Amino acid sequence: MLPVTKIATGFVVAFGALRFNGFDLLFNPIGWGLCASGLLELRRSADDPFGRAGSFAVAMACISLVATIPFGASDDQAVSFIANVIGIANTAGALITVWVSVDAVIRRIRPSGDLSRAALLDVLRWAVAVLGALSALAGYGYADLGLVVLIAWFSAIVALIAVLYRSASLPCFSPPREPVANPLPPGGLD
Numbered sequence: 001m002l003p004v005t006k007i008a009t010g011f012v013v014a015f016g017a018l019r020f021n022g023f024d025l026l027f028n029p030i031g032w033g034l035c036a037s038g039l040l041e042l043r044r045s046a047d048d049p050f051g052r053a054g055s056f057a058v059a060m061a062c063i064s065l066v067a068t069i070p071f072g073a074s075d076d077q078a079v080s081f082i083a084n085v086i087g088i089a090n091t092a093g094a095l096i097t098v099w100v101s102v103d104a105v106i107r108r109i110r111p112s113g114d115l116s117r118a119a120l121l122d123v124l125r126w127a128v129a130v131l132g133a134l135s136a137l138a139g140y141g142y143a144d145l146g147l148v149v150l151i152a153w154f155s156a157i158v159a160l161i162a163v164l165y166r167s168a169s170l171p172c173f174s175p176p177r178e179p180v181a182n183p184l185p186p187g188g189l190d
């Protein structure tokens with residue numbers, strides 16, 4: 001599987017929900033782990049944008065694993081507070097991870113000259129981030145935005161994933177070529 005395909009598939013698993021008897025069959029930590037795998041394959045140096053995005057994806061795998069712990073309905077304020085903090089970290093972390101991951105992809109595409117695809121990815125990451133933040137606020141009762149914002153966010157994430165899948169085979173995402181050792185001695189075959 002190509003690295004960008006892993007990133008896009010990781011987003012599908014992390015943001016998708018396939019429920020069976022109340023259990024989500026698409027386990028979010030696996031999605032973030034798949035995303036991290038693709039990001040780290042594209043890393044070229046320690047301070048590369050893909051390396052930073054990969055660190056965020058690894059952190060999200062851990063946060064989403066903790067978020068799977070059922071806290072249940074509790075009257076204990078400390079348990080309720082911890083559950084809310086984990087929920088906020090999970091939502092905010094997911095949006096930040098999408099942002100830095102797509103930023104790394106854009107930074108790799110832009111120098112190759114595909115400016116329209118880079119611009120489209122930039123618009124889509126803004127849409128995912130802003131609409132996701134608005135949906136999160138609505139989910140916590142800070143805004144009454146209705147179902148329209150959630151549908152718009154879902155459409156933006158689907159479009160973003162589709163563009164990532166279509167971008168996976170671009171030459172700028174192929175692994176760097178290793179230098180070929182010269183099998184001939186320095187003087188040639190004399």
